[in-house]
Amino acid sequence: xxxxxxxxxFGIEHPIIQGGMHYVGFAELAAAVSNAGGLGIITGLTxxxxxxxxxxxxxxxxxxxxxxxxxxxxxxxxxTPDYPGYIRAIIEGGVKVVETAGNNPQKWLxxxxxxxxxxxxxxxxxxxxxxxxxxxxxxxxxxxxxCGGHPGEDDIPNFILLPRAAETLKIPFVASGGMADGRSxxxxxxxxxxxxxxxxxFIATKEAPVHENVxxxxxxxxxxxxxxxxxxxxxxxxxxxxxxxxxxxxKERTLGPNLRFEDIIDEVAGVYPxxxxxxxxxxxxxxxxxxxxxIHDIPTVKELIDRIMVEANAIVRERLAGxxxx
Ligand SMILES: Cc1cc2nc3c(=O)[nH]c(=O)nc-3n(C[C@H](O)[C@H](O)[C@H](O)COP(=O)(O)O)c2cc1C
Numbered sequence: 001x002x003x004x005x006x007x008x009x010f011g012i013e014h015p016i017i018q019g020g021m022h023y024v025g026f027a028e029l030a031a032a033v034s035n036a037g038g039l040g041i042i043t044g045l046t047x048x049x050x051x052x053x054x055x056x057x058x059x060x061x062x063x064x065x066x067x068x069x070x071x072x073x074x075x076x077x078x079x080t081p082d083y084p085g086y087i088r089a090i091i092e093g094g095v096k097v098v099e100t101a102g103n104n105p106q107k108w109l110x111x112x113x114x115x116x117x118x119x120x121x122x123x124x125x126x127x128x129x130x131x132x133x134x135x136x137x138x139x140x141x142x143x144x145x146x147c148g149g150h151p152g153e154d155d156i157p158n159f160i161l162l163p164r165a166a167e168t169l170k171i172p173f174v175a176s177g178g179m180a181d182g183r184s185x186x187x188x189x190x191x192x193x194x195x196x197x198x199x200x201x202f203i204a205t206k207e208a209p210v211h212e213n214v215x216x217x218x219x220x221x222x223x224x225x226x227x228x229x230x231x232x233x234x235x236x237x238x239x240x241x242x243x244x245x246x247x248x249x250x251k252e253r254t255l256g257p258n259l260r261f262e263d264i265i266d267e268v269a270g271v272y273p274x275x276x277x278x279x280x281x282x283x284x285x286x287x288x289x290x291x292x293x294x295i296h297d298i299p300t301v302k303e304l305i306d307r308i309m310v311e312a313n314a315i316v317r318e319r320l321a322g323x324x325x326x
Contacts, residue, residue, distance in 0.1 A: 014309055017041065021043055024210055025043030026046070042056055102150075140174075142158075143197075163192055214275060
């Protein structure tokens with residue numbers, strides 16, 4: 001138990017959020033995180049239609065009576081998803097937290113706020129965090145260069161990005177990217193955040209509804225095993241290194257500024273179900289954070305969160321207090 005502006009805003013016990021993850025953030029994981037006292041998040045766009053999302057929200061509700069959220073990602077996708085439909089499913093499903101990511105969510109804020117939904121926008125820069133604050137987001141998730149998924153194009157790691165966010169923002173923020181344990185949580189709080197958001201760490205848990213191969217790949221990986229792909233398209237993604245990623249990077253080298261999305265479609269399109277559900281680890285490029293280097297086991301979500309809170313408390317009360325004791 002730890003009280004911060006984030007635990008108060010979202011009605012949760014511990015300041016730990018599970019970020020939306022494509023083909024990982026199903027009801028099973030979101031419910032497990034919420035039941036353990038964190039904030040679980042269902043990934044909206046993994047559900048093929050608003051009706052499917054409504055069903056997933058109902059499934060989650062059957063597994064937990066604690067608050068959980070839904071992620072809505074606004075990325076440059078060829079075919080625009082039915083965002084109004086997804087938002088309706090969220091509101092009608094009684095969900096009170098939405099994690100937005102990617103493009104500016106301004107258009108959707110009035111409807112969400114009217115329905116009493118809090119919005120936490122995920123940003124990779126101080127510039128975008130300030131914009132999120134200005135348009136009325138309730139909180140931001142500040143995602144450093146270390147993060148799995150889309151770190152943006154500025155390449156500012158969390159040791160700089162978080163204190164910069166703290167000296168600039170008025171709304172509360174959580175630290176995201178590279179977070180794994182009690183040390184991460186205390187460091188995030190020390191740098192000015194009100195909690196932390198984790199992606200990759202939550203994949204390597206018993207309840208994460210993904211193929212065992214994915215969990216083993218994360219445990220086996222070190223902090224040296226991620227790569228940045230799609231930088232020439234200004235859609236940079238941090239992914240786990242594999243043969244498909246090598247092929248993709250070779251195309252980036254060969255085609256240079258002429259690279260188009262169509263050139264790399266084999267390595268990036270339709271990859272997630274093959275990796276996450278079927279465990280075909282060489283199927284393509286999939287998001288993974290540098291934090292894989294700090295992940296050595298596959299605990300239950302409750303074991304993970306309890307361990308983080310015990311460790312964080314011990315660091316604050318014993319290690320840090322010991323340094324300042326006269
Ligand atoms: C496999 C995977 C899929 C992800 N998919 C999404 C997504 O669909 N939408 C989104 O906003 N963030 C997505 N993310 C980013 C996470 O929500 C989170 O911001 C990020 O993982 C934090 O960095 P970490 O992995 O170092 O904890 C994904 C991350 C991973 C590892």
